[in-house]
Amino acid sequence: MRPTSLLAALSAAGVASASPPRWNPLVLRQNSTDDVNPFAGKTHFVNPAYAAKLEQTHAAFTAKGDSANALRVRKVQQVGTFVWVSRISDLPNIDAAVEAARAAQTKTGQRQIVGLVLYNLPDRDCSAGESAGELKSAEDGLRRYKEEYIAPYAARVAAAKDLDFAIVLEPDSLANLVTNMEIPGCAAAAPIYREGIAHAISALQFDHVHLYLDAAHGGWLGWDPNMPAAAKVFSEVVAIASKNGTQKARIRGFATNVSNYNPFNAVVRENYTEFSKSWDESNYCTSLSAYLKEEGLPARFIVDQGRVQMPGARKEWGEWCNVEAGFGPVPGTSNNNTVVDSLVWIKPGGESDGRCGFPNSPAAGQWHDEYVQMLVKNAHSSIDSVKL
Template sequence: MKFSKSATLAFAATAVAAPSATTKEQPSKRQAGCASAVTLDASTNVFKKYTLHANNFYRAEVEEAVNLLSDSSLASAAAKVADVGSFLWLDTIANIAKFEPAVADVPCNEILGLVIYDLPGRDCAAKASNGELKVGELNRYKKDYIDVIAALLKKHNKTAFALIIEPDSLPNLVTNSDVQACKNSASGYRDGVAYALKTLNLPNVVQYIDAGHGGWLGWDANLKPGAEELAKAYKAAGSPKQFRGFATNVAGWNSWDQSPGEFASASDAKYNSCQNEKTYVQTFGARLKTAGMPNHALVDTGRNGVTGLREEWGNWCNVNGAGFGVRPTANTGLELADAFVWIKPGGESDGTSDSSAVRYDSFCGKPDAFQPSPEAGQWNQEYFEMLLRNANPPF
């Protein structure tokens, strides 16, 4: 959807994929963990010391994809994707079972990325990635989800973890305040995010809270309320020591530093000064600092290797023609940006294009969305191969 010049139009749907099926994977035989308990200094960029771990669940998906390639000439390049560090999504209570297998092969010089993503009434402005918990099930979120993850983080205190907290949640409250489902979810989102930040504030953890992207909270009218919404959650959690800042472009498509920006020629571009994620990190980061919150960022570059594909900023579902982007690195060229990381597992669908499905979202049927596509979180072999062919830089 185009945003109005007042920048208060709802961001009608989210950019994140939803639950992937729990899978079984035997960890590799590498030595895991450190000799003693890990303590991360969240006042520093830990990605300069630790490499993002290539978790064995995404590795298994990619290795299977190599076996299914329609073009055997892609095999060598495809195999390299398995070695790229990426975040593991703990997006249902059942998928917490992925935690310990994923930890089993994390060496001491690597950090395991986890996405915390199961709020009651999750993704209140979308259908494709709705969650398992209903509005009002906050106690279950706390006890059966966050508390269980916290116990596992404590148990595995010899491993370093980077957490992305609840993609799309607080940004939805900024731009979709007039959507009834978001009104119903608002108090649970705020309470749940604060509880997650406070409970997961552990020495071996560094935390980042999701802040949408430049085409969402980057609109001039959204910057101040967006920063204040996130800062309130941080302060409600007691200003946790292990909190580092914010995550941008999660499962997104925006360029890091394209100039002029992808939508710079749009009629309403003058109302959004954040035409790329670099500008957004700087601009929104300054607002966060003013609001009293740590303001360093992680930027998802997993699928932003090709731009100019979307008809509008808000088109988030399985963008056709996309390619893998820059591999995880702490060399961003910007002090506020801690690292480029792969948060969305490239190849897992954002949502189904089957209009008869219960979870069908119209954004997944738009002309710029890849079709056919399966349910959110399910593997799409053809899409993976497209990402690989269009990778920038290439594999």
Template sequence: MLPSVALLSLLAAAPFTVVATPTTPTTPPKDVNPFLGKNYYANSHYSKELDQTKVAFLKKGDLLNAARVTTVQRTGTFVWVSNVAGLSGIDTAIAEARAERPGDSAGEFSSANGGLQRYKTEFVDKFAKAVSSAPDLTFAIVLEPDSLGNVITNQGIPFCATASPFNGEGIAYAISKLQFPNVSLYIDAAHGGWLGWADNLPLAAAEFSKVLKLAQTFKKGATIRGFATDVSNFNPYIANPRANYTEWSPSYDEKNYALSLAPFLQNASVPHHFIIDVGRSGLQNQREEWGDWCNVKAGYGERPTTDTGSDIVDSLVWVKPAGC
């Protein structure tokens, strides 16, 4: 399989004010934004990685940038679970989220040697068990960044063509196993510069629909909240100004990508809410080509918020920790 990566964000289940969380969670209305009224969990592992940076600023007497590092450390960031060994990170995150509440490994699950079955039993099942142990928390989970993007656009590459059925079934199985009332699932939908071109939009919607229907064969009624875009990438949520290399694309920024993809998803009866990774998109137009993705010096983007200006965008988030 392609990199077997799931992303997990823990959101404190109580509102910002001190309100007790019900011991037994109730199923939320289907069209309520799961991020509203929640605290975004600040990933302690990422925070610790920034300690050295803060110390360096303090040694130079640069109190302003040291304070900025502290702000980043306190900003909600998704927990990246990339392999079986990383599953213990879920337990750590759950424990920390409760404490804070007011009051890919390409080789590990290769398609050879029973990789798909191992992915299901050794990774997804254990991941789902860990999540199910915390019914008092609210989870937003992004499934398998880049996997379906490669399925949709890279069928001419033998490796990707061979991996496609495994990726589709693996993601469908994960959807079916994570049908908990306190979980909102977002399938990774790459980004506007990848799947947002006019020719790719209907292909993307068709593939996403196929995967969701397959999930429903594993568990009747299985569903998702929507899609995550721009994970690990540098596209702005709202381009100002629009980059020259986006001239022929309707998806010249991530907001327009969501708006462009949504009608195709709706026509395919697929849920069409979005979260957008903006953790690396602070400075716009820092590259010459849309395909430039390695260490683009775009800086930190807007901090996570539900103030998105769009009914279909649930939240701006930091999925990929900036600088990692």
């Protein structure tokens, strides 16, 4: 996702990949505590709906006689990805994920952790508009968000206590409150964002649900002036959530790089990162963690590596739309950073960022098979080790 005020910011300037142990449903799960990594010993949920979309990609490589990349598609189809719930009409996506995860858990005996994205704030995407949502605050959007979206969302995950959930809350939203308040739409949306996200946090306080607030990425909030300001905004929203509920609201941590292209460990440090401590996502997590701790927040992260930029593919951090990339490291790969719970694939590679960037890109969210073919060709080497 995009840092709309990047120029202003510049001027201001894990888990092992081995198979987890079998889950015994007769043994009570350990209580969700701050020192337990929710991804440890669990299998990242593989979304059959996303795997089905990749059949088009497999067919394209097969038609070209490219058996090597056709095989790689089959391996990508076995990789865990997050399920996006971006509209009220998407709520059945949770039902489908729960059913599929239960089937996988029964078949393998391995505890599943289902990744979900909660993304439907009123006045969503206030700074850019490529991913503007269905709800508007001027049209009773906040009430609808709470009653028609959050309430059934929470009911669905609450009923699936036999699974674990990692839920990313509202990508881009709070970052806009840090850097984009000069944009009238964002200034007007600020109180709606705070109240809406706080309500979502308080509604999702279940032991088997692990909440990660979106913290943008190193190219957006990773600059020295932005990190303490971001931590303060996060703290204020969690405090509102605590006032809403009967007990102190808990979040597990923060999600970074959602739908963006920053590598976790950069092989090459790009020139545009010269004056930043957060020149890759591992450094961003480490840099931000100190400010989070000062605000009394958990300094723990998941990092989206679904689409990792190719070195030199961008000339500036502000390029955010359908950038040249490859599928990143397989989720759960050891990350060598103690504040990071897991590398994950949050953005399903192949779903367009918008009508921009890569040639002939369709509207945001639509399938772009030429782009996903590129992701396959440029995929991280860990993809080749995935077992079929």
